[in-house]
Amino acid sequence: MESLLGRTVIVDNMDTAIALAKQNSYSFKIVTLKGDVINPSGAIQGGSVQTKTVNILGRSKEIEELQKNIKDLNSKINEINTKKDNYEKSVSDVIEMSKILDNDIKEIDITYATEKQKVVAIEERIASLESRLNKLKQEVEKNENQKTEYIKQKETEELKIQEIESEIQNLNNEIQEFALSNKDNRQYIDDLNFDITNLKISVSSFDESGTSIDEMIFRIEQDIDNNKKSIENKKIELKQKEEENKILNDNITNYNNEIIEIKTLVENSSTKIEELKVARLKNNEDLLRKEKEISSQFDIIEDLKEHLMKLDVKKVKIEQDIQLAVNTLWEEYEITPNNAGEYKKPDNIIATQKQVNSLRNQIKDLGSINIDAIEEYKKTRERYDFMCEQRLDLDVTAGKLRKIISDMTETMKNQFAEKFKQINRNFAEVFVELFGGGKAELILNDEENILECGIDIRVQPPGKKLQNMMLLSGGEKAFTAIALLFAILKINPAPFCILDEIEAALDDVNVYRYAEYLKKFSDDTQFLVITHRKGTMEAADTVYGITMEENGISKLLSMKLS
Structure with a gap:
């Protein structure tokens, strides 16, 4: 028995045979008790001869109705997808607009801060100019007071000069009188001449003092004029700064108004975004419901596919039965089916009509059929195979990248270890040269992970114990850092x-x-x-x-x- 049947499975009916064949990918032959055969290639052969016949002409109309329903469902799906895309586009536009508004607000804030800094700088400049102006006013007032004092002093000196000149004149008169009256008083005259000479020297000094006072007064007047001009210039500059300050204040007011408008617009946009989010959530719920409906329709379509396959099997069986009956009529009775109609019994017509009606009802009960399911399966299978190839390529590429990263990491470790040793040697040499003795070294915290671990600096200045760099004085830390800098420059200047x-x-x-x-x-x-x-x-x-x-x-x- 085993040698006869081989890889053949016997089941009770055709439904079980189809399910088992699908489950095992048509890997062996399946035979029903009625004689139906499903080959490993997928071909189906009819079983025993039966007298039943079937009429499936009404199936075309139902298939058309199913195709129409599928088109309607696809149209609804496309409409829902279009609405979904529109809502997503609206939400995306609002989000993009919100980003643009945020950027505008940031730019306005930056501009506002810049202008505010300018205003503060101008106010500080104005305060400085006002302070300088007050100082200049005080200097002018001081110079005016000095000028008045110098003028008073000059008048006093001029009065003294006049008094001295009058006294000199009196003395000259006395000298002449003494010269005429008494020559014996020559000594007294010489004394008087000496006094006169001293008085003349005093007069000269007073003249020089007066000249210097005039020059000083002239210089003070020039300083006063210069200070007045400087004050006028500062007033003009102050006025310009006040106008600039006013313009800046106006700009700040405008910026504040724009910020308020933009904030209002942002709030409105936020409200609109929330509304769109609610609408989008509702649409997503509708879409989910539609997807569930579509999924249920697809389940129905799968059931219809199975029923359609069963009908195809029955059709093949019926066609085989009809052909077998025609051959039997001709071989046994040598009559054609048309001639055989004369020999039919009325009871057979009624039974056949009932069978036709029953089959029609069964076809109606099958529901809609997805004709494109096989083509969709082929496309999905092709897409799946393509994605598998892409994944395989990505896995190969990822493996290559991991190897490159591993090689680069190993190269980096080797180069870093080599350079670190050179820097450590140079650091010890430079430290001794700069400090005039001592020791210094660099220590890795984790030699197993040299690319990511920390580095400790241990130094021993002359006359001190070996210690961590953090325990050194400020000057020693700076000199140690300089030594490390020169150690690095020694390797690669x-x-x-x-x-x-x-x-x-x-x-x-x-x-x-x-x-x-x-x-x-x-x-x-x-x-x-x-x-x-x-x-x-x-x-x-x-x-x-x-x-x-x-x-x-x-x-x-x-x-x-x-």
């Missing part, structure tokens, strides 16, 4: 290097050591050093300085040192 006051914490002796080391490295690297230390400046080839001769105006000075 850079063409340019900018140093910003890195020696600020060093004492004078170490500043000179640092400067000498800079000169040692200057053959391979050009250093641009920002410093306030004299020792560093003395070692430079060229010195650049910034000065401010006038308030707010910087001037660059340069000097080459030989």
Whole structure:
């Protein structure tokens, strides 16, 4: 029996045979008790001869109705998808508009902050100008008072001069009188002449004093005029700043109004977005409901496919039965089916009609049929195979990338370990040269993970114990950092290097050591050093300085040192 049947399975009916064939992908032959056969290729053969006949002409109309229903459902699905796309587009537009409004608000806030800073700067400038104006007014008032005092002093000196000149005239008259009256009083005359000479010297000094007072008054008047002009200029400048301040205040007011409008628009947009979200949620619920309906329709279609397959099997059986009956009529009775109608019994017509009606009712009960299901299955299968190929390619590519990353990581570890050893050696050498002794080393926290672990710096300045860098003084920390910098530059000298006051914490002796080391490295690297230390400046080839001769105006000075 086993050799006869081989890979053949016997079942009770055709429904079980079809289900079993699908489940096992048509891998063996299946035979029903009625003689129906399903081959591994999928072909179906009819079983025993039966006298039943079937008429399936009414099935075309039902298939058309099913196709129409499917088209209606597809149309509804497309309509729902269109509405969904429109809602999503509306939501996307509103979100994009919200982003644009957020960007506008940020730009306006930045502009507002900038303008506000300008206003603050202008107000500070106005306060400075007002302070300077008050100082100038005080100076003018002081100069006016000095001028008045100098004028009073000049008038007093002029009165004194007049008194002295009058006294001189009186003395001259007395001298003449004495000369005429008494020659014996020559000594007295000489004394008087001496007094006259002293008085003339006093007069000359008073004249010179008066001249200097005039010059001083002239200078004060010029200063007053200059201060008045400066005050007028400052008033004009102050007026301009007030106008600019007014314009800025107007701009700020406009910006505030725009911000309020934009915030209102954003609030309205937010409300609209919420409404759209609610509508979208409702549409999603409707879509989900429609999808469930469609899913149920697809389930019905699958059932119809099975019924259709059964009908096809029955049709094949009926056609085979009809052909067998025709052959039997001809072989046994030598009559055609048309001639055989004369020999039919009326009871057979009634039974056949009942059978036809029953089959029609069964076809109606099958419901709608998806004719395109087989084509859709082929497309889905092709898509699935394509995605499997893509996934396989991605897996291969991912494996290659992992190997590249692994190789790069290994190369990075090797290069880092090599360079770290060189830097560590250079650091120890440079530290000894700069400090004049001691020890220094770099230590990895985790040698198994050198690319991500931390690095400790341990140093031992001359005369101290070995300790962590955090326990050093500020100057020692700075000098250690400088030593590490030079250790790195020793491996790969850079063409340019900018140093910003890195020696600020060093004492004078170490500043000179640092400067000498800079000169040692200057053959391979050009250093641009920002410093306030004299020792560093003395070692430079060229010195650049910034000065401010006038308030707010910087001037660059340069000097080459030989």
